[in-house]
Amino acid sequence: MSGPAPLAAGTEPVPGYEVLAHLARTGWLDVYDAWSEERACRCVIKVVRPDLRDAERLGERLLREGRWLREFSHPHLVRGYETVDSPRPLVVLETLTGETLAHLVHRLRRRTAAADVALLGTQLCSAVHYLHGRGLLHLDLKPANVVVERGHAKVLDLSVARPPGPAPAGVGTRGYLAPEQARGGPLTAAADVWGIGVTLYEVACGAGPFDDAESTGESESESESGSGSGGTGPDERCPQAPEPAPPIASRRRLPPALATSVDACLRADPAARPTVAELAAALGSALPPLP
Structure with a gap:
């Protein structure tokens, strides 16, 4: 895996969410299995990789996707729960079990x-x-x-x-x-x-x-x-x-x-x-x- 190590299990990337496991790393994103305290359920968190966090356009792209998925509602599209601007751009999505x-x-x-x-x-x-x-x-x-x-x-x-x-x-x-x-x-x-x-x-x-x-x-x-x-x-x-x-x-x-x-x-x-x-x-x- 290239770049800095992903967040460890138990880490809170933002208040109210706890990392359960690292799922995947792409060219610019880390994807995590996480626990939502507010919803009392698992969710998926997408965050810009730590080595690319200073690239503002990547954070903007991620938040744009999160806003779309929060606004959209369709049975064949993944649901977006939340977007977080600070301290790091972050998108929360539903967990899919398939x-x-x-x-x-x-x-x-x-x-x-x-x-x-x-x-x-x-x-x-x-x-x-x-x-x-x-x-x-x-x-x-x-x-x-x-x-x-x-x-x-x-x-x-x-x-x-x-x-x-x-x-x-x-x-x-x-x-x-x-x-x-x-x-x-x-x-x-x-x-x-x-x-x-x-x-x-x-x-x-x-x-x-x-x-x-x-x-x-x-x-x-x-x-x-x-x-x-x-x-x-x-x-x-x-x-x-x-x-x-x-x-x-x-x-x-x-x-x-x-x-x-x-x-x-x-x-x-x-x-x-x-x-x-x-x-x-x-x-x-x-x-x-x-x-």
Whole structure:
């Protein structure tokens, strides 16, 4: 683990919260399992790494995400409880008891049933539709940012979310970027449709559509420099460019409606991808009828 040691169990990062365990370290954050005295329950705390605490823009980014998650309320988005400005920027989130899709797919090697892939897709569409209605693109949809418990998915991490419009090259995670994210320039809802498609492809097949697109598992914009580009060109940030995504049927046999829906998400031209509403309807038609 790079940088200074994380907070030890028993530490109070701010009054009313006690660290139970360190969960993860990213390029700029430490994530903790914690106890909330006020709520008498466990929670998750996100705080800027101690070696980067003087980078004010990182604290501002964290607090911005926390404010959004406190304001938003949707069954397929993680809930935010509180933001704390001082003595250090800190965000408190609900504890989720499921597993990330990345863990289920790559650690447990679970083969996801076609109906569950379609159901997951409708839930991701629902969360994304809600975010778009509030003027935000998620821009970092990937298996590591989705937690599932008993078939119920919740989307995490709004740290790189932004309104539609111009964006620097490379906002998001290498290997999961839509081509327009890798290039930089105007971004629309179609970038999140790509994110849904590449996530469903990986969940269905156990690997992403581009064999050489190895993701770091971390957002490019989560680097210590804070640069979305990381000094690389579009081909490095988006290794599949300019190759089209291989049809999902070349990796796994799926119901035609489901396969067609996933493939449509991964069209290189953003204008050729379905809208979120069209994708939700198509995925819904791939679900088995209710008894």
